[in-house]
Amino acid sequence: MNAVTDHAKSSRAGIQSENVLQRMWRQRADYLYVLPAIVVMLVVIAYPVYYTIELSFFKTPPGLQLRDKVFIGVDNYSAILSSEVFWRVTLNTVIWTLASTLIAFVLGFGAALALHRDFFGRGVLRAILIIPWVISAVAASYIWKWIYHSDFGIIGIVLVQLGIVDRPPNFIDSVGTVLPSLIVVNIWREFPFAMIMLMAGLQTVPDQLLRAAQVDGASAWQRFWHVTFPYLSGVSTVTILLLAVANFNSFIIPWIMTGGGPSNASHIWITHIYELAFGRQRWGVAAAYSVLLFIIVMTLGYFYVRALSGNERKENRA
Amino acid sequence: MTSISNNQAPRSRRRIDGWRWTGRIFLVLMLMYTALPMIWMLLTSIKSGFAAMQFPPQWWPSEPTLASYQKLLDPQNSVGQDFLRFFWNSLFVSVCTTVLAVFVAVPAAYAFSRFTFPGRQFLFFAVLLRNMFPAVIFLVPLFILMRVLGLVNTHGSLILTYLTFGLPLAIWLLKGFYDNIPIQLEQAARIDGATRFQAFLLIVMPLSVPGIIATAIYSFIGAWNEYIYAATFITKNEQLTLPVGIQRFFSENTTDFPGLMAASFMMSVPVVVLFLLLQRYFVRALTEGAVKH
Numbered sequence: 001m002n003a004v005t006d007h008a009k010s011s012r013a014g015i016q017s018e019n020v021l022q023r024m025w026r027q028r029a030d031y032l033y034v035l036p037a038i039v040v041m042l043v044v045i046a047y048p049v050y051y052t053i054e055l056s057f058f059k060t061p062p063g064l065q066l067r068d069k070v071f072i073g074v075d076n077y078s079a080i081l082s083s084e085v086f087w088r089v090t091l092n093t094v095i096w097t098l099a100s101t102l103i104a105f106v107l108g109f110g111a112a113l114a115l116h117r118d119f120f121g122r123g124v125l126r127a128i129l130i131i132p133w134v135i136s137a138v139a140a141s142y143i144w145k146w147i148y149h150s151d152f153g154i155i156g157i158v159l160v161q162l163g164i165v166d167r168p169p170n171f172i173d174s175v176g177t178v179l180p181s182l183i184v185v186n187i188w189r190e191f192p193f194a195m196i197m198l199m200a201g202l203q204t205v206p207d208q209l210l211r212a213a214q215v216d217g218a219s220a221w222q223r224f225w226h227v228t229f230p231y232l233s234g235v236s237t238v239t240i241l242l243l244a245v246a247n248f249n250s251f252i253i254p255w256i257m258t259g260g261g262p263s264n265a266s267h268i269w270i271t272h273i274y275e276l277a278f279g280r281q282r283w284g285v286a287a288a289y290s291v292l293l294f295i296i297v298m299t300l301g302y303f304y305v306r307a308l309s310g311n312e313r314k315e316n317r318a
Numbered sequence: 319m320t321s322i323s324n325n326q327a328p329r330s331r332r333r334i335d336g337w338r339w340t341g342r343i344f345l346v347l348m349l350m351y352t353a354l355p356m357i358w359m360l361l362t363s364i365k366s367g368f369a370a371m372q373f374p375p376q377w378w379p380s381e382p383t384l385a386s387y388q389k390l391l392d393p394q395n396s397v398g399q400d401f402l403r404f405f406w407n408s409l410f411v412s413v414c415t416t417v418l419a420v421f422v423a424v425p426a427a428y429a430f431s432r433f434t435f436p437g438r439q440f441l442f443f444a445v446l447l448r449n450m451f452p453a454v455i456f457l458v459p460l461f462i463l464m465r466v467l468g469l470v471n472t473h474g475s476l477i478l479t480y481l482t483f484g485l486p487l488a489i490w491l492l493k494g495f496y497d498n499i500p501i502q503l504e505q506a507a508r509i510d511g512a513t514r515f516q517a518f519l520l521i522v523m524p525l526s527v528p529g530i531i532a533t534a535i536y537s538f539i540g541a542w543n544e545y546i547y548a549a550t551f552i553t554k555n556e557q558l559t560l561p562v563g564i565q566r567f568f569s570e571n572t573t574d575f576p577g578l579m580a581a582s583f584m585m586s587v588p589v590v591v592l593f594l595l596l597q598r599y600f601v602r603a604l605t606e607g608a609v610k611h
Contacts, residue, residue: 020436024435024436027434027436031429033433034425034429036422036426037485037489040422041482043463045451045456045482048456048460049451051459051462055459110341111344111345114345125345127594128353129348130597131352131356134589134593136542136561136582136589137545138561138585139561139583142578143356143579144355146362146575146578146579147355147358149575151371152373152575154375157373192352196600251546269452270452270453274454274546278457286454290452290454293452297452
């Protein structure tokens, strides 16, 4: 609402003094500063987006001989929406994205709160907790693949030695456990990001306010819920959205660890699209998938921009 | 401390302690979750292939050996040659990406922070939205683009691509830094006769060094760890970067877990060291850029 009125106000002001083209010309030197960024973006973003949309309406021969493509309208889209795999993969993607995002956020939030107070060894502990986020997802995938190994995986062996199970469970080779097992790996890599963001956010909570609340007799929980948490709502929104998008777009962990198997149980959208394109060479269908994905991501992106500009407005008002 | 407590204090103190203990236990659990897999990686990497596959497992290797590391770092044998080449390729691509990203992001972030040209808001969000696109959307078209530009199987294709996915966050972080540098400094310089560009170069740039370092770390880590474009654009063995190279290595030696763990460890060392050395800049940049934004 606010954005609309702001916008209307500013454009009205623009019309009164000089029109947009005049302003653009007067401030043409300003564009030189952003030009390099914009040129790179245009070449590597605008063109691919246009190209993907175009390709999604064509039947394509394998081997990327794209001159031989045939226009088939929306057939690719109807083929996708009527296929069983699509719904399976979509369900996996929803579970993967929601579970990873929420659990990573909660763990990161908890770690940030626990690390907020100074204690001996805090710096070292924080550094250790951040490491999984820094190392390559490929390395992380192999480390966990070894931990989950069906014969020599350490978790399975420990479970057997404790007498909980008779023989090591197949974490990533069975349909029922593969997705949760991969989500554990994903969270391992992602909660540090939420932790860093919220640690940064916690520094913006004014100490006086917390102390004032304490003097007024607020319990630790009340102080958290009524003072700390409202201050973190902006950071939390941005963090959750960034995590959600990253999870929705994740590829490496499922691809390296299982390749989408067994029987599609760990395929999410991105791995499925990748396999369609580069495995089965069905470029048109893969492009149509990408366009659908693009629409979903843009919807998320809309909320992201709104959350960001909401923060900015709040700050301007303050 | 306890002497200032009023009659309410004993109760609330105990409750605070309860929270503090919850926090401590939580941190210990998180530490285990984080560290145990990495410790197991290290322990496995100093075992022999035979020792790694024993039941019951050797928690601590009975005969620790650095054989896996020696193999990977030995330029005499083929595994070592490959690994060192991949390592060098990764380093080259990451450094080039980082330097270019800083050169492109600094002026752009400065403009987004200071100037009010029409379309500024739109362009800024367009840049940010790039973050939201999945890599897969760009794979096929970029592959074709790279073929047209003749960049397939060159490091140029990777540098150009990494530049774009590193830029949005780089610009965003840096903009937060510039927002916090008082504009009066530049105004003073302008009054003293500096041009706008001189004020930018001589006054603002030095003040934003921490932001530039944070941006550089971010770009470097992103480029070093990238997998999907590298796997698609590069097919020649001599040009592979580490993440793809290690995957190829593993698909040929499926049971050499000590070697794989050693390779994973060595791949992680540069980015982890870099990050640990410079993390305060990074956390500060997030505080000033992303959070206060």
